[in-house]
């Protein structure tokens with residue numbers, strides 16, 4: 087059984103970052119569709135149709151043998167969302183370190199500096215513009 091699956095998938099593209107994001111969108115749209123079904127049937131039909139289209143695309147891309155084209159699509163997606171993904175990663179790090187570190191925005195250049203929490207009033211030197219400012223952490 088497993089060998090058959092491996093043989094079947096040989097030369098096919100599989101799932102990438104774009105596929106995972108589309109799967110997430112499809113699942114969210116399915117849930118929204120169920121909620122809409124309670125009070126707005128047309129909205130429910132629209133959401134489930136878009137969700138179905140996403141699922142079709144995911145399956146089409148995963149079983150596609152045109153690997154170059156799928157790689158280019160994924161590349162385009164990654165390039166277009168690079169800034170947003172960077173910001174999300176930064177906020178995730180900020181949240182995970184919230185107990186030990188404070189993130190202070192520089193009043194001059196608006197960049198963030200990571201400083202240890204619970205040290206009282208400290209002098210912070212911005213890494214980017216070298217401006218010094220004081221802040222209580």
Ligand SMILES: [Zn+2]
Pocket residue numbers: 192193194195196197212213214215216217
């Ligand atoms: Zn600065």
